[in-house]
Amino acid sequence: MPSPTIRPISSKADRKKFVDLPFRLYKDDPNWVPPLKGEALGLITPEKNGWYSHAKAQLFLAEENGQVVGRISAHIDTLALTMPADKGFGPGVGQWGLMDAEREEVFTALLAAAEGWLRDQGMTRALGPISQSIWEEPGLLVEGYDHPPTIMMGHAKPEYKGWIERAGYQPVKTLQTYDLDVTKQFPPIVQRIVAMGEKNPRIRIREVDKSRFDEEAAIILAILNDAWSDNWGFVPLTPPEIADVGVKLKPIVFNDLIRIAELDGKPVAFMITLPDLNEAIKPLDGSLLPFGWAKLLLWLRKPKVTTMRVPLMGVVKELQSSRLASQLAFMMIEYIRRAAVARYGASRGEIGWVLDDNQGMNAIADAIDSHVNKVYVIYERAL
The missing domain is CATH 3.40.630.30 (Gcn5-related N-acetyltransferase (GNAT))
Structure with missing residues (x-):
């Protein structure tokens, strides 16, 4: 040949x-x-x-x-x-x-x-x-x-x-994604950690306000750039990229699926969850014509999905490796889990990607009884 x-x-x-x-x-x-x-x-x-x-x-x-x-x-x-x-x-x-x-x-x-x-x-x-x-x-x-x-x-x-x-x-x-049955309650120890957090007057877990999209995005970006700055492969997002992400993701941003954690009134952590748009676009075979756009718009109005994806979460660097960081993470995950099941019909969550040596995130994933469902590898070679 x-x-x-x-x-x-x-x-x-x-x-x-x-x-x-x-x-x-x-x-x-x-x-x-x-x-x-x-x-x-x-x-x-x-x-x-x-x-x-x-x-x-x-x-x-x-x-x-x-x-x-x-x-x-x-x-x-x-x-x-x-x-x-x-x-x-x-x-x-x-x-x-x-x-x-x-x-x-x-x-x-x-x-x-x-x-x-x-x-x-x-x-x-x-x-x-x-x-x-x-x-x-x-x-x-x-x-x-x-x-x-x-x-x-x-x-x-x-x-x-x-x-x-x-x-x-x-x-x-190596990067991993974790699969989670969101219809089940988390193990008792996680439930206790969430309940203790709810009694702490210093902690507030709030929904984002999509009507203040740019302002909320700036809060999340500030936490992200701080939280992820020491991670392998980190490159800061630039204003043109942020604008692109806003256009791309805004239609699938729902207030109750994205949470910001505040400590003493200061934003210190966030968690973004997205309904799995792939479930809606898979049948369209790459095209919005002739009727794909109408189907997609109808789905976006009130999505019902099997799967929710958590692409990003982060806690400011000063709190990382602390018990409080884990507590905030568990609280945001639990609140979003409840909304995903009750309002969107979700039965499955996917968390990731997560670096295989990110001990904090892997420990959280283990604590909520999730398991690795996909593995991705980045390779290198000298030129």
């Missing part, structure tokens, strides 16, 4: 081919969730994605006999380059992601092209897959192929793991 032709792309027509490829490769995979094509195009279009305000990327397509048989993105985040080297990124670290290919030979050729572009940009180490921001879909799925991902989590073919490792890449960080 002849070697595939690998070429860099930049045109709108080629970006459309880039987005269309997974629809063919995964068409027989019942657990793949087709993204909305317009949104997928927006993520790889510099004018439509605030991440590009501090990053640059080169997309590549692999073709054989006029057909697209693979794709990959090579990218450099200039903010990531300024991060401490012991926290995952740092000087000389480039990334690749958005990888799909028909067979290993195609992947190997695509990876060589991505690595070549990164070397030409002065990079000395590659991390992947990260698609494309660390805040989007980091890591390769290596466990949990048997059920669909939740909103903003990735899916992949099982053979990709072997392809990446045979290309000389080593695992550098």
Whole structure:
């Protein structure tokens, strides 16, 4: 079989081919969730994605006999380059992601092209897959192929793991998601911790107010940037990205599913929970036409879902590793659990991603009887 032709792309027509490829490769995979094509195009279009305000990327397509048989993105985040080297990124670290290919030979050729572009940009180490921001879909799925991902989590073919490792890449960080039956009450010890917190006059757990969206987002962002600043892979969110997140997530923000914890009147922790939009978009096969938009709008008005996802939670650094931090977390989880079941019909929660060495979050997940349901791996290699 002849070697595939690998070429860099930049045109709108080629970006459309880039987005269309997974629809063919995964068409027989019942657990793949087709993204909305317009949104997928927006993520790889510099004018439509605030991440590009501090990053640059080169997309590549692999073709054989006029057909697209693979794709990959090579990218450099200039903010990531300024991060401490012991926290995952740092000087000389480039990334690749958005990888799909028909067979290993195609992947190997695509990876060589991505690595070549990164070397030409002065990079000395590659991390992947990260698609494309660390805040989007980091890591390769290596466990949990048997059920669909939740909103903003990735899916992949099982053979990709072997392809990446045979290309000389080593695992550098493991990320996990936790599955939880939210119809069950938490263990008695957690219930006691929540009850004690409710008696503490210094603590207030409040719902967000969507009518003050920008103000509430700023409070959460301030806690997030403080709480996560020492985490592996942390890159601060920038104003253009925050604006994008607001547009993307505002339709699925519900006051009772996002909580802010206050201590002595000061916001010190937050927890964001989102109804799993993937349940609504999976049947649309990537398109809002002709009637998909109406179905989605109807769903957004009062979503009923099986699954809720907790993508983010954080406690300010000064309280981390304290009993109070765990208490606030348990209280927010319990209040959101009640709302998720009573008002949205949820029966399942998914928490994550969580770094496998994040002892505090893993301890909380264990305490509420959740279990790991998906595992993602980020790989690295010297260039």
